[in-house]
Amino acid sequence: MLENLEIIIAMLEKVGMAALIVLAYRLIRYARFSIVRSSLAIGLLFGFGAVVTMVDPLEVLPGIIVDIRAVMVALAALFGGPLAALIASAVTIAMRIYIGGAGALAGCVSIALAAVIGLVYARLSGGRRDPVGLAILGLLLSLTLVAGVFAPVPIVSSTTPALIIRNLLGTMILGYLLAVEERREAEYRAYKREAERDPLTGLKNRRALEAFDRQVTTEAERRPFAVLMIDIDGFKSLNDLHGHAFGDMVLRRLAEVVRGRMRGFDLVVRYGGEEFCVVVKEATLHNARRIAEDIRLQIMEERFQAATEEIGVTVSVGVAEANASTLSVFHVIEHADKALYDAKNDGRNRVCIYSLETDRRQKLHQA
Structure with a gap:
């Protein structure tokens, strides 16, 4: 014992x-x-x-x-x-x-x-x-x-x-x-x-972009990436006419379409309101534009059930590409946002690419 x-x-x-x-x-x-x-x-x-x-x-x-x-x-x-x-x-x-x-x-x-x-x-x-x-x-x-x-x-x-x-x-x-x-x-x-998640769509929020930006600023050898800025056309009117529940349904479906089109390591973010930001990693401007067109066309073909009718929805997309001198993802987002502005002004439901001409044209417009 x-x-x-x-x-x-x-x-x-x-x-x-x-x-x-x-x-x-x-x-x-x-x-x-x-x-x-x-x-x-x-x-x-x-x-x-x-x-x-x-x-x-x-x-x-x-x-x-x-x-x-x-x-x-x-x-x-x-x-x-x-x-x-x-x-x-x-x-x-x-x-x-x-x-x-x-x-x-x-x-x-x-x-x-x-x-x-x-x-x-x-x-x-x-x-x-x-x-x-x-x-x-x-x-x-x-x-x-x-x-x-x-x-x-x-x-x-x-x-x-x-x-x-x-x-x-x-x-x-x-x-x-x-x-x-x-x-x-x-x-x-x-x-x-x-x-780090948007509760409505399940997508990541801006904190994810901040984390990615830290990678961009610290990487010795910068990898190419492109940014898509996606905005639902006339979203405020949709909300006013058909209610916020309908607007939420559209937001969730757009999130599903975008997430389904992207690869697992790409970054899909609800940027705010009806605007979405996509970081397409290791992609050229040509590839990013093709992806943006695919998303635009798929959303245009969708029909959303309102109280008494089916409603069609469209999106506009601005695309910009990072280069070797890019120091922040937010610089590329700013360029993509300018291209999105062009898409809205050119009639909506389209994809526009950022270039130096984009800046010149918008400065003339503001003047």
Whole structure:
């Protein structure tokens, strides 16, 4: 009984130390690595955590040590996926071999089993990380005790209760702390996403343009892009005649058409009111004009159901292209807006391209 109590106390101390890796885990999540890089970092982190717990383990018999390495490896699988589990288990096994002792083989087998258990649990549970799910994973880790058959002396029978409690508490405590960090990160991303979205159309708002502008100003090698400024013709009259609900329907449909025409990495923004801004990345002026015409024609063919009749809607589009000297996306937006002004003055329902002639013509008009 005293032996089991000592094991439990020692393992709780290790959990307290290992919980410090939560801070590093937070940094990994906030860094927003790619999936592969994130899994790699998480695997190394949990592998390091397992190694730290093995540096000062509890030796129950000569050469027979116990710690929370299994918990670390299983949580690597749950929070980082297969690649993280592979890396964490490889690092941990390498350390166990380095430590040596009579129980080295049994220790290596238990580490491999912990990785398998973590991966199977994550797959079957859908990555469940609530307290009940973590408790289940902790109990499942007791299956690693079968590795005791590879030990030269029987250790499972006398320490089984303490080792089961070790796995249960270790997984629940550390897993809960990690899950809290994940929830915080998810909430932060959700709030950020909502702050950058237009609630009516689901498109991004001007904050997205500000973020893109920071990329434009910091990139040493500027990549070509073009801007479309799209405006619904006579939108105020549509609202006045058919109501704001009808206007909202038109805005949502235009957003769907534009988003459906663009590629996933292009930037589609509701710029304000009935005006939309599209940043067409890695595109020439010719390509941007063709896209603008496609959008204009598709909207012109649409019919919108008002209270008593179907209504046709048209859009005007201004197009401008960035060049090697472009320092801000807002300069290109300003040019596209001038081209849009031309499209409105030339009769609407058309696409106009910005050029130096655009500036000259508008200055004469203003004079």
